[in-house]
Amino acid sequence: xxxxxxxxxxxxxxxxxxxxxxxxxxxxxxxxxxxxxxxxxxxxxxxxxxxxxxxxxxxxxxxxxxxxxxxxxxxxxxxxxxxxxxxxxxxxxxxxxxxxxxxxxxxxxxxxxxxxx
Amino acid sequence: xxxxxxxxxxxxxxxxxxxxxxxxxxxxxxxxxxxxxxxxxxxxxxxxxxxxxxxxxxxxxxxxxxxxxxxxxxxxxxxxxxxxxxxxxxxxxxxxxxxxxxxxxxxxxxxxxxxxx
Numbered sequence: 001x002x003x004x005x006x007x008x009x010x011x012x013x014x015x016x017x018x019x020x021x022x023x024x025x026x027x028x029x030x031x032x033x034x035x036x037x038x039x040x041x042x043x044x045x046x047x048x049x050x051x052x053x054x055x056x057x058x059x060x061x062x063x064x065x066x067x068x069x070x071x072x073x074x075x076x077x078x079x080x081x082x083x084x085x086x087x088x089x090x091x092x093x094x095x096x097x098x099x100x101x102x103x104x105x106x107x108x109x110x111x112x113x114x115x116x117x
Numbered sequence: 118x119x120x121x122x123x124x125x126x127x128x129x130x131x132x133x134x135x136x137x138x139x140x141x142x143x144x145x146x147x148x149x150x151x152x153x154x155x156x157x158x159x160x161x162x163x164x165x166x167x168x169x170x171x172x173x174x175x176x177x178x179x180x181x182x183x184x185x186x187x188x189x190x191x192x193x194x195x196x197x198x199x200x201x202x203x204x205x206x207x208x209x210x211x212x213x214x215x216x217x218x219x220x221x222x223x224x225x226x227x228x229x230x231x232x233x234x
Contacts, residue, residue, distance in 0.1 A: 034161075035222060043205055045160075045225035076185040088154060091160070104173065 003027065004108035011113050014080045017041055020067070021077040021111045023092030032096050034075040035105065036066065039089040048090075051075060082115045087112075120144050121226035123208050129232045132198060138229045140191040141210030148213040151183060151189040154205040166191060167213040198233045205230050206216060 004010045005024045021095040025034065036048040051059045059066040067076040079086055089112050093105040120198040121142045126188055129135050142149065151163040165173035166185040180193040180202075 033150060033221075037225075043207075043228040043230070045209070047222045047224060050222055102166070104162055105160075109157070109159050 003106045004092055006092055006108035006111050008111045009109075011111055013079075013113065013115055015084060015115055015117050016081055018078060018080045019082055019113065021079070021092075021113065023075045023077065023108060025073050025075060025092075025094050027073075027094065027096050032052050032094055034066070034068070035093040035095070036064070036075075036077045037091045037093060037107075038086075039091060039110070041088070045091070049077070053058045079113075084115050084117060085115060087115045120224050121208060121210055123206075123226035123229050125229060126227060127230045127232075129234060130195070130198065131234055132200075134198075135194070135196040137195065138193040138206055138208075138231075140193075140226055142189055142191075142208075142210035142224070142226075144210055144224060146210040146212050146224070147188050148211050149188075149195075150209040151191065151193050152207040152209065154207055154228070160207070166195075195231075198231075199201075200233050203231055203233045216234060 003026050007022055007087045011019060031055045034051045038046045038048055049059050049061045049066050051066045053067045058068050063080045065078045067078055075092060081097060091111045092108045095105050123140045128136060148167045150165050153161045153163055161176050163177045164171060164183045169185045169188055180197050184192040184194060207227045207228045208226045211221050211223040
């Protein structure tokens, strides 16, 4: 079974509007971390935001926020006030267990976001 | 200085060639990773090094040989590759925080686009 599921292969959004990118995960470990990365066409994976499984509040970083619904095992990324530069692939990832030497990240298949002027 | 650099950015090699990919991190991290990103597939973790010791090898064929001479440098030596090895190879680094909670997000380089002919 897939550990990380991103069901939206592609999304369009108008500039200045908000957009939600979906991510669901599957784990039996009570301790885990959820990450979102952005990959522009240049190839580099850019870290955006992190949510720990024990965090009480949803993570926010500037225009990015993570809508963490633990019972539903979902960790959706919300981008507010979209900009043209937000056009990229977005990957959800999970680390099971506490941070450690392996710190293995499991990635989803990604969502391609296109911001339209 | 950019956090994680990779050279070369593009590489075309024949199946009988030997080449090496280089990764360097300037973030003071002590764990480094190699990932393979093929078209329409999730990122695949290949190798993990922590404190210059290999701590994970995800069943990668022996034609890929990693080397970590110090905590700032990571190499991937390539020999007798196959066309299906064509992909984007990404290097990442993070803090190794064994047994501790927290994000310890991985920071990625821009990748090497490898084409095997």
